[in-house]
Amino acid sequence: MKKKLVIVLLSTWLCIILAACGGDSTNEDPVSPVEEATEEPEPEPTEVPEPVETEAPEEPEATEAPEETVPDININTELSDDLYSFQVQFNNDVFNLPIKFADLEKMGWVFQDDTSMTLEPYQYLISGTWRMDDDGTRIYTNIINFAPNVLPITDCVVASLSVDEYDLEEGDAFILPKGIQLLVSTEDDIIAAYGEPTELRESESFNYLDYEMNYDQNIEFMIDTETGKLVEIALENMIETEETAQDYTAADINEVPAVVGQYVAPKELGDDFDACTVELDGYLYTLPAPMAEFEKNGWKITDAPDSFVAQDAGFIDIMKGNQSMSVYVRNYGDNETIPANCFVTSISGDDSFDIIIPCGITFGMSDAEVKSVLDKSGADYEVFEETSYTRYYIEGGVGNGYAIVTREGKVDDLEVSNAPKADELFTY
Numbered sequence: 001m002k003k004k005l006v007i008v009l010l011s012t013w014l015c016i017i018l019a020a021c022g023g024d025s026t027n028e029d030p031v032s033p034v035e036e037a038t039e040e041p042e043p044e045p046t047e048v049p050e051p052v053e054t055e056a057p058e059e060p061e062a063t064e065a066p067e068e069t070v071p072d073i074n075i076n077t078e079l080s081d082d083l084y085s086f087q088v089q090f091n092n093d094v095f096n097l098p099i100k101f102a103d104l105e106k107m108g109w110v111f112q113d114d115t116s117m118t119l120e121p122y123q124y125l126i127s128g129t130w131r132m133d134d135d136g137t138r139i140y141t142n143i144i145n146f147a148p149n150v151l152p153i154t155d156c157v158v159a160s161l162s163v164d165e166y167d168l169e170e171g172d173a174f175i176l177p178k179g180i181q182l183l184v185s186t187e188d189d190i191i192a193a194y195g196e197p198t199e200l201r202e203s204e205s206f207n208y209l210d211y212e213m214n215y216d217q218n219i220e221f222m223i224d225t226e227t228g229k230l231v232e233i234a235l236e237n238m239i240e241t242e243e244t245a246q247d248y249t250a251a252d253i254n255e256v257p258a259v260v261g262q263y264v265a266p267k268e269l270g271d272d273f274d275a276c277t278v279e280l281d282g283y284l285y286t287l288p289a290p291m292a293e294f295e296k297n298g299w300k301i302t303d304a305p306d307s308f309v310a311q312d313a314g315f316i317d318i319m320k321g322n323q324s325m326s327v328y329v330r331n332y333g334d335n336e337t338i339p340a341n342c343f344v345t346s347i348s349g350d351d352s353f354d355i356i357i358p359c360g361i362t363f364g365m366s367d368a369e370v371k372s373v374l375d376k377s378g379a380d381y382e383v384f385e386e387t388s389y390t391r392y393y394i395e396g397g398v399g400n401g402y403a404i405v406t407r408e409g410k411v412d413d414l415e416v417s418n419a420p421k422a423d424e425l426f427t428y
Contacts, residue, residue, distance in 0.1 A: 351411075
């Protein structure tokens with residue numbers, strides 16, 4: 001009975017399903033609720049505005065490689081293989097140190113400091129700055145005057161050069177013998193090229209390799225320990241060569257410098273220690289005084305060099321009667337000259353000479369008298385007491401001083417000196 005009921009029910013359910021699936025063939029297929037909800041009408045086309053013409057940013061060309069920091073520059077065939085030739089190649093130009101100021105200018109280097117400066121003989125300017133084409137690679141140099149006369153710096157000689165990684169403009173190169181190049185070579189490269197250095201100094205950040213011929217001729221390399229690269233080169237050659245012989249007019253060394261004619265002898269000794277006056281053998285002088293003044297008063301030169309270059313100084317011996325004295329002289333002229341045209345800047349002597357200094361201080365005065373006179377004069381003096389003598393020193397004027405030495409309580413030595421710079425002569 002139960003089985004028949006189940007069959008009847010199944011048959012009935014099947015009929016209902018078939019009736020639902022049948023019907024008029026003209027009707028559209030039914031759409032499921034889900035499909036109906038998601039179906040949207042086809043959107044109307046949106047009108048796209050015409051693009052405004054704008055300049056598109058330029059794109060880098062794919063084939064263009066970035067510019068190299070260190071250019072590929074060939075070693076010039078003129079460049080020596082000898083480190084101590086003191087040759088340098090900058091880009092494609094080769095030059096030697098020392099080199100004339102004018103010759104460095106001809107290569108395109110422009111001096112950045114005061115070109116109106118002058119240099120005395122064998123005087124040098126430290127760290128004169130140059131730039132290639134006035135705003136390019138920068139170097140620092142020492143400039144020296146090898147001539148015996150005072151010369152404009154533009155007539156002098158560049159004797160040293162230094163350049164580091166920060167001074168080198170992109171695209172430029174500094175190369176030394178055997179191809180050692182700034183920002184390219186390593187410490188191993190340098191030692192392979194030149195051998196072990198004279199001195200190796202190491203620190204956390206930099207290593208320094210020094211190659212020295214002597215005190216005036218040396219090359220130094222600085223290595224960055226982080227990158228291993230050569231980051232600074234410094235060369236110095238302070239020895240004059242035939243190529244750097246300077247052009248100057250050799251004056252007649254016997255010609256009296258004009259500055260000698262500016263001297264005026266004092267009319268009194270006075271009490272002013274700043275006046276730099278002294279009385280010697282009855283004649284008054286203001287130091288520095290021309291040697292010609294001493295000769296006029298009976299002194300003769302007995303031992304001296306043949307000449308003194310401009311602004312040079314040294315000792316000469318002079319004599320009057322049977323008394324000899326060693327005096328210090330200086331050539332205040334701008335050209336080389338004989339000792340007779342120099343100025344006496346310092347004299348000293350014991351009680352065999354007739355020397356008097358301001359306030360009448362002379363030989364034979366006691367310590368008490370010297371102190372009393374100095375105190376009354378208002379002079380600023382110092383006292384140095386030693387076992388066998390006492391020394392009173394009075395400083396005054398520009399570079400001048402008086403020394404009074406007493407032994408056994410009495411003055412037995414006097415020293416007077418005054419050696420101002422050339423531009424301070426006769427300003428006292």
